[in-house]
Amino acid sequence: MNDAEYDEDKESEVDIRDMLELQLSEVEMLTSMFPSKEEFKMDDPCTVSAVKSFLDGQIRYEFLHKRVGFSVKVTPRSSDSKVVVELVCNLPHDYPHVAPTVFTRSPLMNRENHQRLNEDLNEFIQGIERGEICMFSVIEWIQENVDQYLVTVEKKKDSSPIKEVDTVFTRLWIYSHHIYSKFKRRDIIDWAQELKLTGFSLPGKPGVICVEGYSRSVDEYWQRLRRQNWKRLVIKEKEEQDIGDEDMKKYNKFDGFEEKVFDARGGKGREYHMDLGKLFEFLEKRDCRHIFSLYFGVDGKMAAD
Structure with a gap:
């Protein structure tokens, strides 16, 4: 963590x-x-x-x-x-x-x-x-x-630069005190798509973001995200695995990147909260049920009941 x-x-x-x-x-x-x-x-x-x-x-x-x-x-x-x-x-x-x-x-x-x-x-x-x-x-x-x-780029005999090969698969689970801003919500999605990352975001209070992909792209995503103004933004868990030349799709838990909305309920002012029971079901289907207690401190089944 x-x-x-x-x-x-x-x-x-x-x-x-x-x-x-x-x-x-x-x-x-x-x-x-x-x-x-x-x-x-x-x-x-x-x-x-x-x-x-x-x-x-x-x-x-x-x-x-x-x-x-x-x-x-x-x-x-x-x-x-x-x-x-x-x-x-x-x-x-x-x-x-x-x-x-x-x-x-x-x-x-x-x-x-x-x-x-x-x-x-x-x-x-x-x-x-x-x-x-x-x-x-x-x-x-x-x-x-x-x-x-800048570093000196070594050359091969054919004079083409040697590129770094990223073989580390990374998944970040990010917690935000809240995600309301329409601009932040757009950036969260656009940057993930630009960097070819998969995962999802959950707006409201609290906010949840998960991104997965090659480590360099995931790290850049986090660097961009953390530079915006947040009341609280925390990496709850970071999963890493060197997958060599294997197909990354074998390790993905998500297809593409999308914003999820689970029966949003209004609160004070612009506050709104998602149905956490449905969030737990969503995570459980992707073999991520342990993440729920990491975020919320309770077993997900309690929220689903």
């Missing part, structure tokens, strides 16, 4: 309009800095229009279902380097009052160095004073520091 735990920043009063206006100014600045679509790409070009519609009073905030997201191709300061690091950014509506959600992609970086880059980048972002846009500073930090995370 992994006892890593992350606390969500307590909500405070913030003028969302002011925050979104700053975000639009930052996007405008980045667009001028990176005019090529190969360098700077919006996740959804319609997002800016939606934000502007809210700021102009054409739609109410509760109908603003999009948030600003983009990727930037960043090259190191050193002129002899041809390595490009892709910086992926998602801005919560209350950014820059809160930190942005960012991570990097770099196929020429080994697993350990890539994880260290993302952790150090996150530490740098946490040290930036909140309230000011910071993506330019983040890009500069990557440009100035990324070289130290």
Whole structure:
């Protein structure tokens, strides 16, 4: 069991309009800095229009279902380097009052160095004073520091790079105090599908996430997930097994990745709870019944009765 735990920043009063206006100014600045679509790409070009519609009073905030997201191709300061690091950014509506959600992609970086880059980048972002846009500073930090995370790629006789082969199957069982945010729910699903992971998520209070696949992809999923704001996010159990060149499907307990909803019942405010008895039945069918007591401290049959 992994006892890593992350606390969500307590909500405070913030003028969302002011925050979104700053975000639009930052996007405008980045667009001028990176005019090529190969360098700077919006996740959804319609997002800016939606934000502007809210700021102009054409739609109410509760109908603003999009948030600003983009990727930037960043090259190191050193002129002899041809390595490009892709910086992926998602801005919560209350950014820059809160930190942005960012991570990097770099196929020429080994697993350990890539994880260290993302952790150090996150530490740098946490040290930036909140309230000011910071993506330019983040890009500069990557440009100035990324070289130290790169390794020399050994070549075979045919000059093709030697790629790391991931043979470790990993399954993570993650507990969240709650999962309500429509944005988090979308990210949980989209990232799993992007990284070709299987499993499921259970929104509500508490929240349950299970992902399984090759260890490198599972680790990247966890790194992305933990960088969002959570009241509590814990790895309850981590299962690992070196499967060599065997077909991973033999070890999967789930087909694809999906969000599960079991007879949701309303609570106070936006709270809602799932039918835990049906969750137990779902886990039992996949030979995962022991997980129920790990999450809830009781035998699943008690919830099913």
